[in-house]
Amino acid sequence: MKQIAARHHSAQSFMMIVSLIGWSLAIYSLLQMPVIEKPFELLFLLTFIFICEHYPMPFRKGNSSLTFPIIFLTYLIYGIEITIVLYFIGVLLTTWINKRPLRIIFFNPAQLILSLAGAHFFQETFMPLFSAPEMWKNFVSLFIFIALFYLINNFIVDIILFLRPEKYTKEIWAEKGKGELFSFSISLVYGFLLYYLGSQNRGEVDIFTYFFFLSPLIFLAIISSIILRLRADKQRLKALFHFSSELNKSIPTKEWDKEIKLLLSEVVFYEESFLFTKDEQENWELAFSEGSRADLAEALKEEDLSKLEKIHTTQVFNKQDLDQAPLSGCFDKNMQAAVYAPLLLDNELIGCLILTKIRTNSFVVEDVHSISTISNQLAIFLKTQLLFREKEQRILLEERNRIAHDIHDGIAQTLAGAVMKFDSAARKIPSNPEEAQRMINDSNNTLREGLKEIRDSIYALRPYPTENLSLDSAIQKKIDEMKKNGNNGLEILFEKRGIQTQLSLLTEKVIYSITQESIQNCIKHAQASSLNVLLSYQKEQIFLKIKDDGIGFSLYEAMTTAMKEPHYGILQMNEDAAKIGATLQIESSETKGTEIIVRIPKMGFEGGIINDSSTVGG
Numbered sequence: 163m164k165q166i167a168a169r170h171h172s173a174q175s176f177m178m179i180v181s182l183i184g185w186s187l188a189i190y191s192l193l194q195m196p197v198i199e200k201p202f203e204l205l206f207l208l209t210f211i212f213i214c215e216h217y218p219m220p221f222r223k224g225n226s227s228l229t230f231p232i233i234f235l236t237y238l239i240y241g242i243e244i245t246i247v248l249y250f251i252g253v254l255l256t257t258w259i260n261k262r263p264l265r266i267i268f269f270n271p272a273q274l275i276l277s278l279a280g281a282h283f284f285q286e287t288f289m290p291l292f293s294a295p296e297m298w299k300n301f302v303s304l305f306i307f308i309a310l311f312y313l314i315n316n317f318i319v320d321i322i323l324f325l326r327p328e329k330y331t332k333e334i335w336a337e338k339g340k341g342e343l344f345s346f347s348i349s350l351v352y353g354f355l356l357y358y359l360g361s362q363n364r365g366e367v368d369i370f371t372y373f374f375f376l377s378p379l380i381f382l383a384i385i386s387s388i389i390l391r392l393r394a395d396k397q398r399l400k401a402l403f404h405f406s407s408e409l410n411k412s413i414p415t416k417e418w419d420k421e422i423k424l425l426l427s428e429v430v431f432y433e434e435s436f437l438f439t440k441d442e443q444e445n446w447e448l449a450f451s452e453g454s455r456a457d458l459a460e461a462l463k464e465e466d467l468s469k470l471e472k473i474h475t476t477q478v479f480n481k482q483d484l485d486q487a488p489l490s491g492c493f494d495k496n497m498q499a500a501v502y503a504p505l506l507l508d509n510e511l512i513g514c515l516i517l518t519k520i521r522t523n524s525f526v527v528e529d530v531h532s533i534s535t536i537s538n539q540l541a542i543f544l545k546t547q548l549l550f551r552e553k554e555q556r557i558l559l560e561e562r563n564r565i566a567h568d569i570h571d572g573i574a575q576t577l578a579g580a581v582m583k584f585d586s587a588a589r590k591i592p593s594n595p596e597e598a599q600r601m602i603n604d605s606n607n608t609l610r611e612g613l614k615e616i617r618d619s620i621y622a623l624r625p626y627p628t629e630n631l632s633l634d635s636a637i638q639k640k641i642d643e644m645k646k647n648g649n650n651g652l653e654i655l656f657e658k659r660g661i662q663t664q665l666s667l668l669t670e671k672v673i674y675s676i677t678q679e680s681i682q683n684c685i686k687h688a689q690a691s692s693l694n695v696l697l698s699y700q701k702e703q704i705f706l707k708i709k710d711d712g713i714g715f716s717l718y719e720a721m722t723t724a725m726k727e728p729h730y731g732i733l734q735m736n737e738d739a740a741k742i743g744a745t746l747q748i749e750s751s752e753t754k755g756t757e758i759i760v761r762i763p764k765m766g767f768e769g770g771i772i773n774d775s776s777t778v779g780g
Contacts, residue, residue: 170520172325176322177322180269180276180318181265183276184271184272184275187275188246188247188271191242191243191244191247192243192247195243196241198244204248206373207235207236208248210379211229211233211248211253213384214228214380214383215227215252215256216260217383217384217388218383219344219345219386226338226341226342228382228383229252230311231352231376232376233248234308234349234353235352235356235375238356242278242279245278249271249275249278250272250274251271253270254267254270257271263522273318276318277312277318280310280314281306281308281314282307284306285307289302301354301357304357312349319338320335326520328431328521344386348379348382352379398429398528401428401532404425405536406539408421409421409422409425409543418547419449419450422437423450423452426536429532429536430517430529430533430536431519431529432453432517432518432519433519433520434453434494434517435450435452435516436450436451436489436492436515437449437513437515437516437540438467438470438489438513438514438516439505439513445467446468448462449513455492455493458492462492466488470488470502470504470514471511473514476501476502476504476530476537478501479499479502480498480499480522480523481498481522484497484500496520498524499519499520499521499523499524499525500516501517501525501529501530502515503515503516504537505538505541512544512545513541513544515536515540517533557741576608576611579605579608580608583602583604584605587599587601587602633665633670633673634658636670640674641654641681652685652710653691655693655695656695656697657694657695658697658698658699659697659698660699661699662699665704666742671738672739672742672744673697673706675735675738676706676760677697677708679734679735680708680735680758681695681708684710687715688712688713688714688756689713690710691711692711693709694707695707695708696708702763703761704760704761705760706762708758709755709757709758710756711754712755714750714753714756716750717750739760739762742762743762744760744763746758746759746760747760
């Protein structure tokens with residue numbers, strides 16, 4: 163943190179030095195200005211400078227304008243002093259009208275006129291030493307002057323961006339360079355046109371000549387600015403769409419906070435992030451944090467989390483009022499800007515997203531709008547996740563009740579009957595040993611059946627293989643185990659298509675159970691020589707097909723048999739499929755074997771709405 167503070171201080175110090183030198187140069191140029199004979203023409207040029215500066219081409223970490231051709235024209239006609247003053251006033255007005263931070267208002271005009279003065283100084287000092295024909299000398303002088311201006315200007319900007327604590331990557335530098343290269347190319351073309359047209363005898367040059375010469379540049383500046391802004395908005399919307407679509411896939415995952423952090427960083431730049439949510443008792447708690455101080459847990463103990471109740475609209479706090487913001491004591495001391503975005507759903511406050519930055523006034527309007535959109539998506543996400551957890555708890559409770567009912571009506575009754583028979587047999591041993599032996603044998607058979615039921619129940623309660631392995635690996639492992647333990651010579655082939663998406667645990671359990679049950683039924687009853695299992699991950703559904711070349715069976719007879727054993731076979735497979743909104747289709751004939759097809763829609767495998775109705779076929 164000390165390093166961050168030191169870099170932040172270095173960047174501010176450098177900006178202050180540049181601002182001081184630039185403003186001194188502007189004042190000196192103002193004092194050295196010659197008498198202005200045509201003020202209307204200068205006002206006209208100043209207006210064009212302002213328009214070009216007001217419509218820059220945006221890119222990450224800055225903007226690039228097409229102002230320089232106007233500056234160069236002014237420089238050729240009126241000299242360096244008037245050009246510096248006009249340039250300084252035009253940039254100063256633009257930053258002030260756009261309500262930029264004070265440091266930018268002081269720095270931007272100073273930086274640009276220093277770049278202009280540097281190019282002028284080099285040309286005045288070294289170009290007289292260059293010997294060449296007049297025409298070539300003018301062209302070389304033009305190229306060097308324009309190139310030096312852009313090099314000095316970008317060098318100053320690069321120093322600032324490098325000194326700042328925020329990341330200044332090669333990608334950002336390259337993106338900035340593309341914008342500056344386009345501006346440089348336009349300036350070079352206009353410069354050559356100035357020299358070429360100036361060498362022609364076309365009569366007196368007046369204000370209308372300036373207007374027609376510079377009008378295309380003004381239109382190009384406005385159009386290019388609008389196009390690039392629309393492109394930036396398109397990219398932002400694309401990032402928000404990606405955030406929304408990927409966010410839904412994180413609903414059933416346990417590490418959803420990591421997914422949200424990753425998606426969040428792709429949409430907006432920030433230093434720290436905090437997500438506070440409400441628990442079932444309406445108490446605030448920290449869901450996750452990123453890039454925050456090491457003693458955050460201790461800092462939270464001293465903070466009043468209930469202050470977040472006051473945040474009902476997205477609010478931006480900057481350096482001057484950040485101390486008044488809720489939970490600002492949890493931020494790193496270097497943070498100077500924060501955005502608070504409440505998570506509202508049906509006018510109910512369920513959470514609050516907080517993002518911070520080191521520089522004050524660094525959250526632009528587009529950032530705030532994006533953060534507001536993200537907070538709305540997070541509100542829906544958290545509510546859906548809550549419903550998803552309630553759904554899993556309901557299923558778990560139903561499963562517990564089913565097991566308790568099975569034990570009470572099945573195993574418990576079996577054991578009670580066996581105990582009664584043993585008691586009766588014990589009393590009949592002296593008088594009727596043969597009857598006692600028969601009752602003991604019956605009780606032994608009853609206990610064996612009860613032991614089988616207990617083992618089946620224990621097997622049903624064991625953790626599913628998909629909890630420790632991926633679904634594909636779990637299915638493949640089960641097939642390998644069946645091959646190793648003997649499978650009546652059945653050749654089992656498993657094929658996977660597509661890339662496995664994020665699935666809920668319930669979906670994985672259902673797919674695995676249906677696959678396992680189908681393979682076991684094939685081994686026991688189908689007398690097949692081959693069985694093919696296809697698991698296909700498609701864009702809108704998951705497709706599971708299990709097909710054998712066995713003797714087939716009557717679906718009606720199988721359903722009738724399944725009614726007597728409701729927890730196994732086809733009915734159980736159909737009930738499991740219905741839990742995730744899937745459709746189960748079974749086709750079987752004596753000549754074509756058996757084919758089982760399961761289609762799981764997107765809402766099903768992402769943990770969405772469950773269809774409570776059971777459907778066999780279709």
